Amino acid sequence: MNRFEILKKNKWRYISFIIGFLLLVSPFALLIRLEFWITGNLAEPSIHYACLRMPIGWIFRGAVNYLISRPEMTAFIIGVLGLSLFLGPIFCGWLCPVGAVSEAISRIIPLPNKFRIHIKDTNITSALRYGFFAGYITIYILIGLKLSGDWIGSICCRFCASTILQNLAAGIFGWLLPTYGSIEYWGTASIIVLISWLIIGGIFTYGGRGWCLFFCPLGAFSNLLYKVGAKLGFYRITYNKDKCSHCKKCNLVCPMWAIKSDHSVETALCINCKECVNICPTGALTMKWGKENATK
Amino acid sequence: MNKKVVIAFLFMFLLTISTGVYGVILSNTEPTLFWFAVPAGNITEPKVLRGPGPPINLTPIKVDIDRFTPLKKFFNPNVVEIGTHWIYNYGKKPVILRIELINCTLPVKWDVSANFPFDEKTHTFTKPLMPGQRIDGLVFHWIFEIPPELMNKPIIYQGGVKLIDANTGEVLTFIPIEIVRGELMRGGS
CATH class of the missing domain: 1.20.5 (Single alpha-helices involved in coiled-coils or other helix-helix interfaces)
Structure with missing residues (x-):
């Protein structure tokens, strides 16, 4: 199946990516704009008000005052996490502009796959992903316990792909509409993030989701909840080994390296993007509700 | 395992x-982010201002571009960002705050967003900031672009920021800002 056929089969997902961008990224930021309009907030809407990182840190450091004082951020994160329990990480797979942009760049740039990073062992990929998540929450627990001192700090704002996306969007669309963000300033951390997110994580990573796999706390947390939800019988991907022809097409299209060696799907990595479901010629991979065949 | x-x-x-x-x-x-508060007077050395909110660390701002990392020096050595998310009123009366960057001949972009009315022409928060309160949802950045001819000067910018009571013209807080080459830097983020 060529790229055009894949594009056609997954057209709703790619349209959804554009919608996600329009909903969250300034100068559009339509969702944030709507919320600010309702609440009378005068700030310039941008993706920062749907922060993908800080509220997770606040949860783990027990910063209830922050969670209360930024209700828009708290509501957004709880919404995404709640959806992940019942519907899987559909925000990651269908709406997140940070993941969408790096995935799109990976698909657009025709780099041969032999030059791209691809770990085929889902256990190792999961270990790397949750090693990051454990480190991320450890930092916040240390901050919450006031043990961070001057030797360790939060990695939220300084190392933030959303900021880079917002600044790039300001550079691209700033002439069109007043926008938040600025493309002029690049600090060391923002250069490191740009390289990790778009160049290594996008162009040089198979599927273009390197940042999502290894550096996104919301993605990791969402997948933990998806794993629980799948066990409870909520909306999930299921694999029927009797129908599988072992053609490995699912392996080729999965942007999250979630297909195991036996062709079943690792729910700690899968973002319910349905690329594998759409390409599977035998219907071995399907989406299901209900307790029947719930993942063990 | x-x-x-x-x-x-x-x-x-x-x-x-x-x-x-x-x-x-x-x-x-x-360093990019600093805390600001009024009234704190002339900040010639680091000072902690106590009030109804958190203790505010106020410090003269000095950015030494020789201390930038090789990555920053290679890609973007001539742009310096200084800003704040925190401007508190620790005084006893409401104040309409005007912000003035003094002695600045460098091209500087003001990037300001807040849940508080801000006049971009006069650089004034047009609503009174009540005692003990802070400017809500503040994202405030100055982006200084250093022209090539100044890049090798030992002192690139020497000035500061004045936080002024717009009604009376009184300077409530003055924080010196320096952008230099080759000096140790004070301050934090």
């Missing part, structure tokens, strides 16, 4: 912790 899995987990855990440590190092070499 598979040894490779344990190694992968620990590798990423330690990399993340190291990133947190590196972030602190970076905040010393590339």
Whole structure:
């Protein structure tokens, strides 16, 4: 199946990516704009008000005052996490502009796959992903316990792909509409993030989701909840080994390296993007509700 | 458990912790965010202002571009960002705040967003900031672009920021700002 056929089969997902961008990224930021309009907030809407990182840190450091004082951020994160329990990480797979942009760049740039990073062992990929998540929450627990001192700090704002996306969007669309963000300033951390997110994580990573796999706390947390939800019988991907022809097409299209060696799907990595479901010629991979065949 | 899995987990855990440590190092070499409060007078040395909110660390701002990392020096050496998310009124009366950057001949972009009315022409928060309150949802950045002919000067910018009561013209707080080459820097983020 060529790229055009894949594009056609997954057209709703790619349209959804554009919608996600329009909903969250300034100068559009339509969702944030709507919320600010309702609440009378005068700030310039941008993706920062749907922060993908800080509220997770606040949860783990027990910063209830922050969670209360930024209700828009708290509501957004709880919404995404709640959806992940019942519907899987559909925000990651269908709406997140940070993941969408790096995935799109990976698909657009025709780099041969032999030059791209691809770990085929889902256990190792999961270990790397949750090693990051454990480190991320450890930092916040240390901050919450006031043990961070001057030797360790939060990695939220300084190392933030959303900021880079917002600044790039300001550079691209700033002439069109007043926008938040600025493309002029690049600090060391923002250069490191740009390289990790778009160049290594996008162009040089198979599927273009390197940042999502290894550096996104919301993605990791969402997948933990998806794993629980799948066990409870909520909306999930299921694999029927009797129908599988072992053609490995699912392996080729999965942007999250979630297909195991036996062709079943690792729910700690899968973002319910349905690329594998759409390409599977035998219907071995399907989406299901209900307790029947719930993942063990 | 598979040894490779344990190694992968620990590798990423330690990399993340190291990133947190590196972030602190970076905040010393590339400070961008500072706390502001009124009335604090002339800040000639680091000072802690106490009030109804958190203690506010006020400090003269000095950015030494020689201390930038090689990555910053290579890609974007001539742009310096200084800003704040926190402007508090620790005085006893409401104040309409005007912000003035003094002695600045460098091209500087004001990037301001807040849940508080701000007049971009006069650089004034047009609503009174009540005692004990802070400007809600503030994102405030100055982006200084250093022209090539100034890049090798020992002092690139020497001035500061005045936080002024717009009604009376009284300077409530003055924080010196310097952008230099080759001096140790004070301040933090």
